[in-house]
Amino acid sequence: MTGRWRVRISALAVSLVAASTALVASDAATAAPPHPTAVLAAEYEAAPCVVEIPVERRERVTCGYLTVPERRDDDADPERTLRLPVTVIQTGARDAEDDPVVIPVSRDAGGGMASVVTHVLEDAAWATRDRDVIIVEQRGGVFAEPTLVCDELSLERTIVDGRLATAAERQPQRLAAIQACRDRLTEAGVDPSAYTTAASAADLADLRAAMRLDAWNVAGIGDGSRVALTLLRDHPEGLRTVVLDSVEPPQVDRLTLAPDALTASITALLAQCGADRECGDRYPDLQASLDTVLANAEAAPLEITVKSPVDRAPLVVSLDDEDVMRALRAALADTSIVPVLPFVIDRLAAGDTAAALPVAQRLIDEADAELDGARLSRVCAEELPFTIDETTEETAENAGAALSAHMPTLEALREECAVWEVPAAAAVEAQPVEGTVPTLLLSGADDPIAPPEWAETAANGLSAASAHVFPSLAHAPLWTTDDSCVTFITMQFLADPGADNDTSCPSRMTSTVFLTTADVQPTSALYRLAVDVAEDHRLGQIIVLVLTLGMLFVTFVYGCAYGMRWLARRRGRAPEGAVLSATVAAGFDLAFAGGILWLLSTGDPLVLAFGIPAAAWPLLLLPFAALASTAVLIAVLVRAWRGGDGTFAHRVFLSVSAIATVAFTVWLLARGLLFL
Known part of the structure; x- marks a missing residue:
């Protein structure tokens, strides 16, 4: 089946779908054109893989590039094209299904091409048991051509005498760097406003045409779930199933509700620790310990010496209370780290900052995700213009309002979007998606980024949707854990999405086993x-x-x-x-x-x-x-x-x-x- 994907193929336009335009309330933004739906020209050709493939796995992997137009408007320049890397991991099944699973990735969606390829090859044998898996990087990604990675924002530029500037100190420099990145891209002919979710969904439709896939399954991870939902809305042709892992539906005001999601995740952590005999005995008032950590960080930033990702030299990082909340959000999103968080909070409250070294090191090593100009193009066009200025009533009244006082505001993002300067998207990009394609929605019960409530919201417009929440798991449970319950439900769904499958295993999942000073x-x-x-x-x-x-x-x-x-x-x-x-x-x-x-x-x-x-x-x-x-x-x-x-x-x-x-x-x- 995959041999034909190694040949250069051209796909021509098959249909045009009209879309309504709308002006969006935004201080300095003009409404963008409707979402693109026409396939103007696309071609796929074999090429060396952009990520390292282990020698013992290479016979199962083929790679290539999908070439698509930068814009699909009637007056678009046909010479302006993008090249998106594609990795095909072949199934080992003798009677392979001819409907592969396609995963659009970016650093916001699943961690990027390298991490998803590695996960599928090393830890997710279930994914290729019956069918091929095709991983495609979204436009603007690390390996895409052109890439919207802004080297001007690199961590190296904010290190002075072995010390990393605080977030507050970095912001003015960050704005100047964003401007420099935008200027560099536009001078090279790149149009930042072309890097939208709808355009990425159209890219996937081009991929299906170029690879001549009659049927396919699309899996969206985190931010990639918006691409999958947009594909379902704009290009449902051939879609057999959709899998949404930690969905971020377009109608959810994510930027405004982010504090609610984080507060709920922290509250769940505190409750779970209290309910666990060992954790509750060791840390009888974890809430007070967390309050102490945040108060101390607000009064005087916590200093932790990590390894610089640039040259591995010692690097002093100062974390104020907002930085601590960012770090806590990232840690809560990782199921493997959650068991140690009560221990870390307690040690930090006691003044032992070295206890947070592994968490701080991971955050610094992953700091380059902030270089992603493609993320700015999407967020500034599709989310910020539809965000409510005021704090939600629920956030103001809930029990975690005190925690919200330590969370970053949207002011910095507004400043960045004013510099990045892309037009607001059409109103349809913030509206619910409806569809009849069988859709599986997976959520971690303790996800601080995309809580289960968002999956319920997304499912409301999907007539063939089934949503499942997994206790003790956090963000992207399907692609970041090897939990057998998550994979079992997903495998059943892909095998027969219309069957009355056994989905009882979440009720048998065990609670988190916390690491304490007893261990x-x-x-x-x-x-x-x-x-x-x-x-x-x-x-x-x-x-x-x-x-x-x-x-x-x-x-x-x-x-x-x-x-x-x-x-x-x-x-x-x-x-x-x-x-x-x-x-x-x-x-x-x-x-x-x-x-x-x-x-x-x-x-x-x-x-x-x-x-x-x-x-x-x-x-x-x-x-x-x-x-x-x-x-x-x-x-x-x-x-x-x-x-x-x-x-x-x-x-x-x-x-x-x-x-x-x-x-x-x-x-x-x-x-x-x-x-x-």
């Missing part, structure tokens, strides 16, 4: 060690570690051999007691190093990111025992050198061993691994 000894030492040695491959750290451990291993072997000879002869040529002390010290240090290596290779990554498993506390005693033995060794050697005890060679070797033990102890102390 982990708080320290960021193991996390920093793994980053420095395993990820950054810091040569100095590796050399010290290899040399000291190598010498300790030689000492241990030497001591064992010497001991066996001493037992045979009852005499030896080394200073009395020195070999035993050196061997014991080396043994304890090697046992500690081996224990740490075993933890890093077999332990729970979540636990290790925030500390050492509580059950492993005896391991922490080993370097102190080694230090005590080293102290005895040093005393014996001082006496030996003064009195000439033992041979010169033994004294030299044992002295080098003592130096290695001391060096290893100093290394542990510097790494924060020497503690009780």
Whole structure:
């Protein structure tokens, strides 16, 4: 089936659908033309993949580019085209279905081409069990040509003397950078107003025509769900099913309701911790702890030293209360991080900012998502013009109103949109989508970005919709977790969307198991060690570690051999007691190093990111025992050198061993691994 996708194909116009125009209330915006529906010209050609494909998977993957017009208006310049990368992951089924699953991605929608391809290949075998999966990057994306990624907004430009400017400090610079990016793009002939959701939906329709797909299934993730819904509205031809994971329907005033969604997610976290016996006992007033963290951050920004994503050098990040809320929103959206959030909140309230290091590092590493000019084109045209200026009545009255006081306002976005300067979209882009295509809506119960209520809102206009909420899961449960219930329901739906499928498994899902100080000894030492040695491959750290451990291993072997000879002869040529002390010290240090290596290779990554498993506390005693033995060794050697005890060679070797033990102890102390 996929062989024909490797051939260059042209698709011509098949129909024109009239659309009503509308003016939208906006301070300085003019209504844009109606949504495009005509396919003017599109072609698909094979090309090398834009993301790295593992060697063992390459026989299943083909790639190419879809070329589409930048605009589809009657007076559009036919020479202005875009190239969108496409990755096709083939099914291994012998009797493959001929209706592939197509996923439009962007950094706002599912994390981008690289992460979705990796997930499908490595963690979502169910997706390609019966049919191919086609992943297409939306216009303006990282690998698209042209890309609307604004390098002018890169994190590197806001780092001064190893410190990242705060959000408030960065805003004036950010506005200037947005202007510079827009100027650069327009000078190159790029029209920022052409990068809309409706245009992306038309691109997908072009893809179907170019690949000659009679039937297809479209899956939208997060922001990509708007593309899928718009496709359902504008180009329903051939659509067999639609899967919406964490849907963001156009009629929802997302920008205004975002504080409500985050507040509800935080409230759910606090309630779940209170209902959990261990979490509730350890953190009896988590709300007060969170209030303390926010108040402290508002009074004086929290400072955390992370690794710069630019050069991996130390980078001091200052987080005010709004930054903390942004970080909390990102963490709550990640189901894998939620179990540790009560622990982090409690440690931050106690002044231990290092406890938030793994979360802060992830946010910094993903900060380049803010470079996405395509996101500005969509939000500034399709969402901000339809946003209510005033805070919603629900937000003002709900129990989390105090939390809302720490959340960012829309003022910064308004300033950015004024600079980006794209016209407001037609009113239809903020209206409910209606359709009869079977649609599956999946929501995480604790999603702070797209709460389940939004799925219910989207389903109102879809006559063949089925919505499911999954307890203890957050954003994009289908594509960010390996939960068997989510995949089971999705697989049933794709196999037979009209059947009365078994959808009872959400009621059997277990609640979140929280990580507390009963499970982990708080320290960021193991996390920093793994980053420095395993990820950054810091040569100095590796050399010290290899040399000291190598010498300790030689000492241990030497001591064992010497001991066996001493037992045979009852005499030896080394200073009395020195070999035993050196061997014991080396043994304890090697046992500690081996224990740490075993933890890093077999332990729970979540636990290790925030500390050492509580059950492993005896391991922490080993370097102190080694230090005590080293102290005895040093005393014996001082006496030996003064009195000439033992041979010169033994004294030299044992002295080098003592130096290695001391060096290893100093290394542990510097790494924060020497503690009780």
